[in-house]
Amino acid sequence: MTMLENMTTETDMVIELDRRHVAHNYSPLPVVAAGAEGAWITDVEGRRYLDCLAAYSAVNFGHRNPEVTAAAHAQLDTVTLVSRAFHSDRLAPFCAALAALCGKDMVLPMNSGAEAVESGIKVARKWGHDVKGVPADQGNIVVARNNFHGRTTTIISFSDDDTARRGFGPYTPGFRSVPFGPDDPHAEAIADAIDDNTVAVLIEPIQGEAGIIVPPDDYLPRVRALCTARNVLLIADEIQSGLARTGRTFACDHWGVVPDVYLLGKALGGGVVPLSAVVADRAVLEVLHPGEHGSTFGGNPLAAAIGSTVVEMLARGEFQSRSAELGTHLHDRLRGLIGRGVIAVRGRGLWAGVDIDPVHGTGKQISLKLAERGVLVKDTHGSTLRFAPPLVITADEIDWAVDRLADVLAETGSH
Ligand SMILES: Cc1ncc(COP(=O)(O)O)c(C=O)c1O
Numbered sequence: 001m002t003m004l005e006n007m008t009t010e011t012d013m014v015i016e017l018d019r020r021h022v023a024h025n026y027s028p029l030p031v032v033a034a035g036a037e038g039a040w041i042t043d044v045e046g047r048r049y050l051d052c053l054a055a056y057s058a059v060n061f062g063h064r065n066p067e068v069t070a071a072a073h074a075q076l077d078t079v080t081l082v083s084r085a086f087h088s089d090r091l092a093p094f095c096a097a098l099a100a101l102c103g104k105d106m107v108l109p110m111n112s113g114a115e116a117v118e119s120g121i122k123v124a125r126k127w128g129h130d131v132k133g134v135p136a137d138q139g140n141i142v143v144a145r146n147n148f149h150g151r152t153t154t155i156i157s158f159s160d161d162d163t164a165r166r167g168f169g170p171y172t173p174g175f176r177s178v179p180f181g182p183d184d185p186h187a188e189a190i191a192d193a194i195d196d197n198t199v200a201v202l203i204e205p206i207q208g209e210a211g212i213i214v215p216p217d218d219y220l221p222r223v224r225a226l227c228t229a230r231n232v233l234l235i236a237d238e239i240q241s242g243l244a245r246t247g248r249t250f251a252c253d254h255w256g257v258v259p260d261v262y263l264l265g266k267a268l269g270g271g272v273v274p275l276s277a278v279v280a281d282r283a284v285l286e287v288l289h290p291g292e293h294g295s296t297f298g299g300n301p302l303a304a305a306i307g308s309t310v311v312e313m314l315a316r317g318e319f320q321s322r323s324a325e326l327g328t329h330l331h332d333r334l335r336g337l338i339g340r341g342v343i344a345v346r347g348r349g350l351w352a353g354v355d356i357d358p359v360h361g362t363g364k365q366i367s368l369k370l371a372e373r374g375v376l377v378k379d380t381h382g383s384t385l386r387f388a389p390p391l392v393i394t395a396d397e398i399d400w401a402v403d404r405l406a407d408v409l410a411e412t413g414s415h
Contacts, residue, residue, distance in 0.1 A: 010044040036063035039393040052377045052389045059271035062392035068270035075305035090304035097311040106285040108278040109299030113239040113265030114150025116276035126287040128199030139199040144180035148209030181215025187222040200233040205251040208240040211384040212353030220255040239265040247324030247349030275303040323349035333402040341409030352387040360412040373404040
């Protein structure tokens, strides 16, 4: 009998198989999903969990959202992939609709979020060279401290997360890191970092992985004004913050700021396929010519059909309103735990970073205890938990999840 056959539960067996054959680049909670619907995940033992992570906001519209899966099923029966060597009847309508949602002209479709960021960087450098007149190979991009934009070698080159960087050098040059938002309330550090060769400022309007860090109200408008005045592209990475997560279509909308370039991903694929995009006006995206950039899967008909449905759903506005209303409820309830194990709550809409008093344990320890009680969340840094449930969650379900957190804090505070 092998060790796997010896194991008592299917959960143990899958986790052991995972340990042997899946690269150890994650440290997942010991929950083995076998099904999901709406805001709920069912594991291989038949236990149900309220999903308060939503695949890092890729499942904003709920697991297996019926509109999204209907579009996917229909497209599976027509055409799924032709590459960009040919046109498909799905791509242009999707790009037109997404551009309209963003108030822009054009879309560059890609797959993962990191690819959208990489593509945005390439577009900005090319724009700097071709349009702004920056000498070849001299363009620089200003980024924010504690950013998270993905995992490629270029992107980690301007991360300051040691775990994400160490051992992966040499790093890509051309980036300048400055303090973000609350640490640079008047955007003075950004102003100082911009020079004649700066092609872009790349920021998350609300920093996600850093712990849902919301900037002061005048920060983004100042960054916008600076970029306009200095002829620099403002690139908003809305891969996690965008598409209704914060109660608006884009997090930038909270401050009335329109970036030159939106980077989108995650929820754009409806929780079904990887679909990301760089969205900008013609004057920016037309710097790309045939052969200069591409992706075999980028903009494939299946992803485009799903993306069109997602854009239609966003254009109706119901997910944004739901996130705003229920977000107020979530934040009120979480703030009620301040002084009872919670130190601070940040965020917008159905997106909350919850700092737990370290006396109660690390974020990972609290997440494990919540999972035992049927609530799935993810820690970010140290003792911060992130609540980002699918936007189809109900007020009662939010209450239930927050009550479970209160239980865990009551239990962990007593020893
Ligand atoms: C703001 C932001 N940008 C980019 C990414 C990278 O996306 P992906 O994991 O799809 O490459 C993430 C992922 O968490 C993100 O939060």
